[in-house]
Amino acid sequence: MLKVAVVGASGYTGVELIRILHNHPEVLVTSVTSEQSAGKRLSDVFPSLRNRYDILLESLVPEKIAEKADIIFTALPHKAAMQVVPTFLATGKKVIDLSADYRLKSADEYEAWYEPHLNPELLVEAVYGLPEVRRAEIAAARLIANPGCYPTSIILGLMPLLKKKLIDPSSIISDSKSGVSGAGRGAKVDTLFCEVNEGFKAYGVGGVHRHIPEIEQEISLLAGEKTAITFTPHLVPMDRGILSTLYATPVASVSAADIHRLYEEHYDGEAFVRVLKQGEFPSTAFVRGSNFCDIGLAVDSRSGRIIIVSALDNLVKGASGQAVQNMNIICGFPETMGLDLIPHYP
Amino acid sequence: MLKVAVVGASGYTGVELIRILHNHPEVLVTSVTSEQSAGKRLSDVFPSLRNRYDILLESLVPEKIAEKADIIFTALPHKAAMQVVPTFLATGKKVIDLSADYRLKSADEYEAWYEPHLNPELLVEAVYGLPEVRRAEIAAARLIANPGCYPTSIILGLMPLLKKKLIDPSSIISDSKSGVSGAGRGAKVDTLFCEVNEGFKAYGVGGVHRHIPEIEQEISLLAGEKTAITFTPHLVPMDRGILSTLYATPVASVSAADIHRLYEEHYDGEAFVRVLKQGEFPSTAFVRGSNFCDIGLAVDSRSGRIIIVSALDNLVKGASGQAVQNMNIICGFPETMGLDLIPHYP
Amino acid sequence: MLKVAVVGASGYTGVELIRILHNHPEVLVTSVTSEQSAGKRLSDVFPSLRNRYDILLESLVPEKIAEKADIIFTALPHKAAMQVVPTFLATGKKVIDLSADYRLKSADEYEAWYEPHLNPELLVEAVYGLPEVRRAEIAAARLIANPGCYPTSIILGLMPLLKKKLIDPSSIISDSKSGVSGAGRGAKVDTLFCEVNEGFKAYGVGGVHRHIPEIEQEISLLAGEKTAITFTPHLVPMDRGILSTLYATPVASVSAADIHRLYEEHYDGEAFVRVLKQGEFPSTAFVRGSNFCDIGLAVDSRSGRIIIVSALDNLVKGASGQAVQNMNIICGFPETMGLDLIPHYP
Amino acid sequence: MLKVAVVGASGYTGVELIRILHNHPEVLVTSVTSEQSAGKRLSDVFPSLRNRYDILLESLVPEKIAEKADIIFTALPHKAAMQVVPTFLATGKKVIDLSADYRLKSADEYEAWYEPHLNPELLVEAVYGLPEVRRAEIAAARLIANPGCYPTSIILGLMPLLKKKLIDPSSIISDSKSGVSGAGRGAKVDTLFCEVNEGFKAYGVGGVHRHIPEIEQEISLLAGEKTAITFTPHLVPMDRGILSTLYATPVASVSAADIHRLYEEHYDGEAFVRVLKQGEFPSTAFVRGSNFCDIGLAVDSRSGRIIIVSALDNLVKGASGQAVQNMNIICGFPETMGLDLIPHYP
Secondary structure (H helix, E strand, O other), X not given: OEEEEEEOOOOHHHHHHHHHHHOOOOEEEEEEEOOOOOOOEHHHHXXXXXXXXXXXXXXXXXXXXXXXXXXXXXXXXXXXXXXXXXXXXXXXXXXXXXXXXXXXXXXXXXXXXXXXXXOOHHHHHOEEOOHHHHHHHHHOOOEEEOOXXXXXXXXXXXXXXXXXXXXXXXXXXXEEEEOHHHHOOOOOHHHEHHHXXXXXXXXXXXOXXXXXXXXXXXXXXXXXXXXXXXXXXXXXXXXXXXXXXXXXXXXXXXXXXXXXXXXXXXXXXXXXXXXXXXXXXXXXXXXXXXXXXXXXXXXOOOOOOEEEEEEEOOOHHHHHHHHHHHHHHHHOOOOOOOOOOOOOOO | OEEEEEEOOOOXXXXXXXXXXXXXXXXXXXXXXXXXXXXXXXXXXXXXXXXXXXXXXXXXXXXXXXHOOOEXXXXXXXXXXXXXXXXXXXXXXXXXXXXXXXXXXXXXXXXXXXXXXXXXXXHHHOEEOOHHHHHHHXXXXXXXXXXXXXXXXXXHHHHHHHHOOOEOOOOOEEEEXXXXXXXXXXXXXXXXXXXXXXXXXXXXXXXXXXXXXXXXXXXXXXXXXXXXXXXXXXXXXXXXXXXXXXXXXXXXXXXXXXXXXXXXXXXXXXXOEEEOXXXXXXXXXXXXXXXOEEEEEEEOOOXXXXXXXXXXXXOHHHHHHHHHHHHHHHHOOOOXXXXXXOOOOO | OEEEEEEOOOOHHHHHHHHHHHOOOOEEEEEEEOOOOOOOEHHHHOHHHOOOOOOEEEOOOHHHHHHOOOEEEEOOOOOHHHHHHHHHHHOOOEEEEOOOOOOOOOHHHHHHHOOOOOXXXXXXXXXXXXXXXXXXXXXXXXXXXXXXXXXXXXXHHHHHHHHOOOEOOOOOEEEEEEOHHHHOOOOOHHHEHHHHOOOOEEOOOXXXXXXXXXXXXXXXXXXXXXOOOEEEEEEOOOOOOEEEEEEEOEOOOOOHHHHHHHHHHHOOOOOOEEEOOOOOOOEHHHOOOOOOEEEEEEEOOOOOOEEEEEEEOOOHHHHHHHHHHHXXXXXXXXXXXXXXXXXXXX | OEEEEEEOOOOHHHHHHHHHHHOOOOEEEEEEEOOOOOOOEHHXXXXXXXXXXXXXXXXXXXXXXXXXXXXXXXXXXXXXXXXXXXXXXXXXXXXXEOOXXXXXXXXXXXXXXOOOOOOOHHHHHXXXXXXXXXXXXXXXXXXXXXXOHHHHHHHHHXXXXXXXXXXXXXXXXXXXEEOHHHHOOOOOHHHEHHHHOOOOEEOOOOOOOOOHHHHHHHHHHHHOOOOOOEEEEEEOOOOOOEEEEEEEOEOOOOOHXXXXXHHHHHOOOOOOEEEOOOOOOOEHHHOOOOOOEEEEEEEOOOOOOEEEEEEEOOOHHHHHHHHHXXXXXXXXXXXXXXXXXXXXXX
8 A cells, every 4th residue: 555645634635635545445644734733633624524534633744744655745835835845855755746836847937926946956857747748757756746727727728739839829818717616725705605606706817827837838848839828717606616718829720620630639548638529518517526627629610719618626637636646657556546536416 | 657568577687677677766667578477476476576566477468568668678588579579669669678689780690690580670770779889879769779798798898999999800809707697597407506506617619609790790880890709608607797808919019007097088977887996807796786897907918918807797787787777868867767786795 | 864874894784784875865874984994995895886985994983983973883793882882872873783782681691692791781771673573662762782683583483473472482493594694704714615615504503602592582572471492503505695494382273374364464564574475485585685574384284383484684684774774763764765675586 | 247227317316326336346337228318328418427428328128227237226206216116126136216106115105195106015025225224124125215315314313312212202393404406407497596596495394395204104113103203395505415403302301412422322333424523513515425424413401402413415325325325235245335435525
């Protein structure tokens, strides 16, 4: 059995990791940490886990955690992650980090969007853990930067077109919508039930959301040239789910059938990407609780623009499920092990 | 007192008309019709109206309805509207039609998107009732085509830029999101609670939604040239509200401050359009139950694209509130009479 | 014009007061206060009020507020209210207090459930402001204790039976359910969207909720004898609404028709209590945004138990609407002035 | 591998069965049926199942289905079930019926609440499949009547008290609340999103809900005497979950600690019943997607009444999960096989 630690287990990605790992036949969760709830049982923080995870939450002492684990999942806020990841690596353990701390290759970019990086040398080594993009590198990594939820939906939605250089790189727009769990479990007025329910809003409009450098880094690599994005996130009154509606202008006229064939071929064999039939479009409801990313495709009859709609569960393929997928690759387990989850419907 | 009839009172726009007209000091609702519920009390169909609107729903006999009313609101499905509107007009009464039947100027376009029009001669006469665009024509009209909900959010969002010819007409994208009441009160699996709740989806992707010809007709008129739109509607798990996120490429570089000043000046004096401060963006929650259309503005720092976010309540400014606003204009009442509604929050 | 102040305007009952008062033809809101948001515009705190209530929030200086107002609504947390109410009264102004501070007649009871009372002498004078129970006393009062939301639903639901002594006072159970706005606008994990949405729970089980002494005081007065209640509150994933399902054993066998007649007669002439037809039961959806309390009645065929279901909007009849109703009575305005609101549906 | 058929796979209990069975290591779903969707793929009806259950839905020909299956789950409406179950049994196959058709022991009672029974002789043989009540009988059965969702929550909530004869059988009240999926997937106005969302209502008030005879049959058996219930169901605006708040008067004074000990002992060793700590109460959110029934306990300090709160997922422990639990018992699999599901949170 693989021993794993979940560092930062009192947030939504933490509890989702536990839920998924519980069904993994080769994994044993050996320790869970939380600064604010240390000393409580995990099931006191998340009563959903009663009688299953009554283990105590520890305060984070990296060396102690590392002793008991083969792989460490860090589900901490940014900055907190980079304060402890080097210690985990120094003990010889592998780390799958769910924060933003190791996603950017450039320390300058990290500083521009966040703050000065504490261990920029690790940025070079860390592997951006999107299995559908770089499975082999992930298998060999000791530090995985698990992708953000919005970026996963956007990169998977654009990859086939980008790699074939079929779209004008200056034309890309992602109008993205997220459920509320993406905002975390902190006590804030903005995410109170009555502030969110029965409303829909845009936020971070105009190119200011911190996921932008991560998206641009990855789509530029795929396109082989500097590629920008206009990205507008929105908040949907639901717990889980991200849906990105992507717009791009093709460099030459294409049909919906062409695009569809391209995506089917590109994602052939991928267990977690479902390319929908022509004329079908995804709903977050049909991926809820699963590791799927569903993709629907159209060509706008009036402008020739390509429209791609991608949907995933932000806590699964957008966070904890993808983290387990990375773990499976690193450990040589079948990639779907513990992740063959049918979406909850309704 | 102005006597009004609400034809098609058993749908969501019908009951919303009643709610708004109830607070109008100059209006008396003299008859309400419904084919499927004729003979029942209106308050049996909508128990919210108990003790206030216990009047009987009639089957629609246009002459009978016209006798008792000065103005007739037709809140019928398309096709059903054009079957009765000519009769109402023939009796000398004015009609405010909430269906799509008189919104398009071209009978060919109507036929292409719907079916052959039964009285195409009225298409020329009907006035597309967006007060912020053509107040004077509305005042003189006897047939108002009350605008669609999506189109209202898009046209108001784009008007200042279009009139000044500041944007490339081929660059316009509207990524729009609607609450579920827009789908009406018919019994369909697609709009059951469990099918909609906790999900978010795109529909009508690729230029196939019937609001497109209406939008393009109006933005072309404003721009003074043929202007197309890429329009993607989405369904939000909430009762009310539409939010459109609009993207357009400026013909010359502009700043957010420039755009903001333009909108403030353009909408100066409009009672129901609120241009938000720079850096603020609308939520449907802040217009719920009111006749406001809120507009926020940004310029994307990376691409120079202009992003406009507009929000309204689809049942009020997107339907019944706008219909009452048109009635006020036609009747010479103050435009805000009965419509000075503070949004419900929360 | 009556000048009113809203003290504690940055909470949900505060903004709802503003919404209702805005439609009151005889009222002008002259000042609004908030400690945490003093110096901000009210519309910055509640963007729903943009362009309508851009007035500045003041820090609470009772003398300054009293100078500008004829009537003061205090929408403060308990304890904060009793710290300022005496000052308002001393200036000769009338106060309608929406907190719990003046609802209990007994200072001992107040201390047992809350803490020592700061001005117990006012408990005797304060009038528990349920117009359907004591309209005349309200008219003559200078201090109104505006009832709690749960108690209003329960007292109105039981009053006709209690006054006729038709039920066993030891048999009463209220299984009550509330929307989330009742929990206020404070930043707490418990009322985050993701904690509340898609869940239903009981809380305060076993006779520990602070509304109990208030309920028992009032139902005892109505029954003319000490009357206890078993009260279980629950949290519903919706913004607004309270529904109480009340169970009581009759002292002698009664039919549903008897009960129904009793309630119809009892509430005959009441503008805001709607006794539903036999076989009909209320939904909070049909009172949303209005000052109605809807009541449905049944007799359980198997046990003879009487079941009363009452529903109201916790922010309107359960708080701010009732406060305005009290204001109307005190000021000699028609009781429905500004309150003839049709519920929002949907 | 056990071959199973899901008859009536196009409803919510059908798709939930598929979701659960997919994770069962010993089961293969060999056929799925639907009259209205025969010829379509199961994944066309439930896109959540894309790429996993693209098998064709068949029209129901019992002999054909029985040929391919060892066990048949019938997830049909009442009446439809009893039309086919005898044929399945005649082929020697075992049946787990999720309808109401075999839950009542008395054909007269069935007729009184539903209609004349088509095969009353099977009522005697059928085993009411609540494992926590009669595990041994289930193991030996060839026809399981899978319990209703409300009854499961009520029977599990009352069982320890009933068996010990600690409560007055005439005092029992169940105030129960259900999510919307319990109403099925049929196209009805009543369960449209806009009719249900943001509202809470009682229905079937006064002893008329069809689950009553089933509840009374089972609690009478447990109590060893005829025991009635006052049962009021309510509709909660959420997809899944049932919470029952149960009230009962003890025959002699008991403490909360006594009751708690009783429940802990009674349910000791049960994998799916979680007795909460004193002072804790369940939420449907903490059992969502799992086979758990959570139970919280209190004694009302004012009346001595016992209050039991039980919560489960109506589609899992209240339907499909319990059906799989019964299948495990019948087949000799570990009772938790395929059912060790951590609740989805959030």
